[in-house]
Amino acid sequence: MDQHILEKWLKGWSLSRGLPLPVKYGSGFRVDVGWPQQKARYVFPDFSHEITDLANSIVEPWIFLKVCASPEVFKSILPSHWVIQPPGFMMNCSRPMLSKKIDLANGYILEVKEEMPVSIAKVLTNSGDIAAIGRLIFVDDFVIYDRIETNELHRRRGLATIILKTLENIAISKGSTNGVLVATEAGKALYETLGWTLSSLYTSVVIPQDQSPLQSPLLPGTSGHAR
Known part of the structure; x- marks a missing residue:
């Protein structure tokens, strides 16, 4: 590595x-x-x-x-x-993620807090509970995707993909697509469908x-x- x-x-x-x-x-x-x-x-x-x-x-x-x-x-x-x-699994994605259009289902709200060096994207329920969340951190010429999590009650609804693509839009707006993250075994498959590749165990x-x-x-x- x-x-x-x-x-x-x-x-x-x-x-x-x-x-x-x-x-x-x-x-x-x-x-x-x-x-x-x-x-x-x-x-x-x-x-x-x-x-x-x-x-x-x-x-x-x-x-x-x-x-x-x-x-x-x-x-x-x-x-x-x-x-x-x-x-x-240490993974990287040096180009825009593969397109995967998913609409946010009824009952959810996307909330984005764009700051430097850490931006946060959340999917909230109408009652304000966090259904999914993720962070994007700018470090020089890299963008680090971190703490991408979906509440177990809200899985299999594309929320993690929505979080990732929302964070990526922030990165692209700043002129950076050189992404790095460490995935769990469960998350690795999702990232691969979006074009991420394995750098190292x-x-x-x-x-x-x-x-x-x-x-x-x-x-x-x-x-x-x-x-």
């Missing part, structure tokens, strides 16, 4: 959530997230010895290691308390609270933490 592209995506990811921007860490990056179930994340463009070193030195729960590679790379090097997370691992060596009665003196 191109380190330059990864940095742009991770910066967009951080801006989307109002978090500190990523800082360089060896060949990758670190973001201090500060959430109860994600304290920090280390993200690398390729598998390297730095990931192995971190996996062996971190014993605190909820610090994520992420790499643009297959989950297979972790299986022989991870201490047993690390858990591989559901797969992700994206694998995450973490020590959950109940598997941390810090919690183990066999290790009463352990007090490790992330670097």
Whole structure:
């Protein structure tokens, strides 16, 4: 994975959530997230010895290691308390998305908040509940699509596509179509129908609270933490 592209995506990811921007860490990056179930994340463009070193030195729960590679790379090097997370897919779309005309059904309202660097598109119900939402973040010559979500009660109605195309219109109005996102397994198929292509697999691992060596009665003196 191109380190330059990864940095742009991770910066967009951080801006989307109002978090500190990523800082360089060896060949990758670190973001201090500060959430109860994600304290920090280390993200690398390729598998390297730095990931192995971190996996062996971190014993605190909820610090994520992420790499643009297959989950297979972790299986022989991870201490047993690390858990591989559901797969992700780094994707890009460097031209306008494929046309897919979908009209917003009755009972829904499209709301757009266009700001720099983060724009937000929402589909709301008539009662004001969020049926679908997504964000677009401008990072230099890239546009990052992030947090594209549809409420499970409103799926299979084309709302995610409407969100994506609405965000794309904002990007095009600013002269940019160089899109990057990380998809879930469920979302990947939708993006492919719109012309997105796979750049890299994206694998995450973490020590959950109940598997941390810090919690183990066999290790009463352990007090490790992330670097």
